[in-house]
Amino acid sequence: MSVIDKVRALDLPKDQYVVISSGLLDAWDLREASDVDLVVSDELFDKLAQDRRFSSGEKHGDRFLEWNDYEVFDNWGAEGTFDQLYVTSIIVEGVRFVAPSYLIAWKEKRNWEKDRRDISLLRERLRHDK
Numbered sequence: 001m002s003v004i005d006k007v008r009a010l011d012l013p014k015d016q017y018v019v020i021s022s023g024l025l026d027a028w029d030l031r032e033a034s035d036v037d038l039v040v041s042d043e044l045f046d047k048l049a050q051d052r053r054f055s056s057g058e059k060h061g062d063r064f065l066e067w068n069d070y071e072v073f074d075n076w077g078a079e080g081t082f083d084q085l086y087v088t089s090i091i092v093e094g095v096r097f098v099a100p101s102y103l104i105a106w107k108e109k110r111n112w113e114k115d116r117r118d119i120s121l122l123r124e125r126l127r128h129d130k
Contacts, residue, residue, distance in 0.1 A: 016044040027092040030121040045074040
């Protein structure tokens with residue numbers, strides 16, 4: 001199942017989430033993502049925290065929720081709050097994703113081998129779209 005299908009299956013309010021991390025690569029058919037990472041509004045985070053399917057915890061110093069292939073955060077650390085990510089986000093097939101520029105900057109900062117490959121894929125897609 002694609003990231004887009006997985007996000008749609010959650011039936012979240014369209015103005016209260018942004019898919020982060022490798023979700024955009026999956027949506028653009030550049031490579032498959034193994035899970036779905038989301039940053040959501042404070043309101044939605046609190047609502048999902050009450051949903052028994054999700055367990056809560058802490059990751060990278062931030063609170064998060066987890067269920068199956070989903071990880072839900074109320075921010076993306078130094079990369080931005082929900083509001084910052086939302087303003088620059090893009091929509092692919094009705095699902096909201098982090099802006100490619102944010103994603104590339106995050107992957108450059110982390111600089112793992114797979115991130116370098118992802119950056120190349122994203123930049124090639126952006127060049128092709130111009």
